[in-house]
Amino acid sequence: MKNLANFKIEVRTREYLIQAIFQMLFDDQKAAKIIKQFKEEHKLKKVDFKMFSSSMKSIEKNKDKIEASIASLGIKNSSIELIDKSILYFAINEMLFGELDKLVTIDESLRLSKKFSSPDSYKFINAGLDKFLKVI
Numbered sequence: 001m002k003n004l005a006n007f008k009i010e011v012r013t014r015e016y017l018i019q020a021i022f023q024m025l026f027d028d029q030k031a032a033k034i035i036k037q038f039k040e041e042h043k044l045k046k047v048d049f050k051m052f053s054s055s056m057k058s059i060e061k062n063k064d065k066i067e068a069s070i071a072s073l074g075i076k077n078s079s080i081e082l083i084d085k086s087i088l089y090f091a092i093n094e095m096l097f098g099e100l101d102k103l104v105t106i107d108e109s110l111r112l113s114k115k116f117s118s119p120d121s122y123k124f125i126n127a128g129l130d131k132f133l134k135v136i
Contacts, residue, residue: 013048014090017055018112021086024059031060059093066092072135073128083117084125091129095136102133 020034035053059066069092070085071077080088091109094100100108106129113122 009046009048010051012045013052014108014112015115016042016047017052018083018086018090018116020052020056021059021089022083024056025082025086025089031056055090055093055098058097059089062093062097065096069096069132070128073131075128081117081121084113084121087112087117087125088128091125092132095129095132106130106133 016038020038023029023034024031031053035049035056038047038052039049066089070080070088075088077085087109090112091105094105095102098105106126109125109129110122113125117125
């Protein structure tokens with residue numbers, strides 16, 4: 001695995017982003033409310049809140065497109081854990097509307113899956129994102 005020590009702020013920001021997406025999907029909360037909450041709760045930590053806010057707003061704006069992309073992969077809403085869906089939201093949003101390289105996005109998504117989800121979910125995430133990468 002790559003040495004992520006030089007990217008601590010980016011790594012932490014993406015981890016918070018996954019948690020925020022989970023919260024958005026779980027409670028159907030608005031991005032602005034979640035952004036405000038995370039800024040307050042993590043104000044003493046080094047976080048790229050500009051990137052965090054931009055991603056959250058993009059996900060909220062493009063939620064229907066992201067949902068359609070997940071559905072186009074043959075993934076049913078009822079068969080996916082919410083944390084895995086949150087990771088897919090992050091990755092698909094980044095691939096379609098973000099600035100991060102697509103392969104880096106997949107690599108980060110796998111790392112996040114290994115950190116936050118079940119032990120084998122990274123395989124599901126990898127297969128879904130690989131399939132998505134071939135159709136975009």
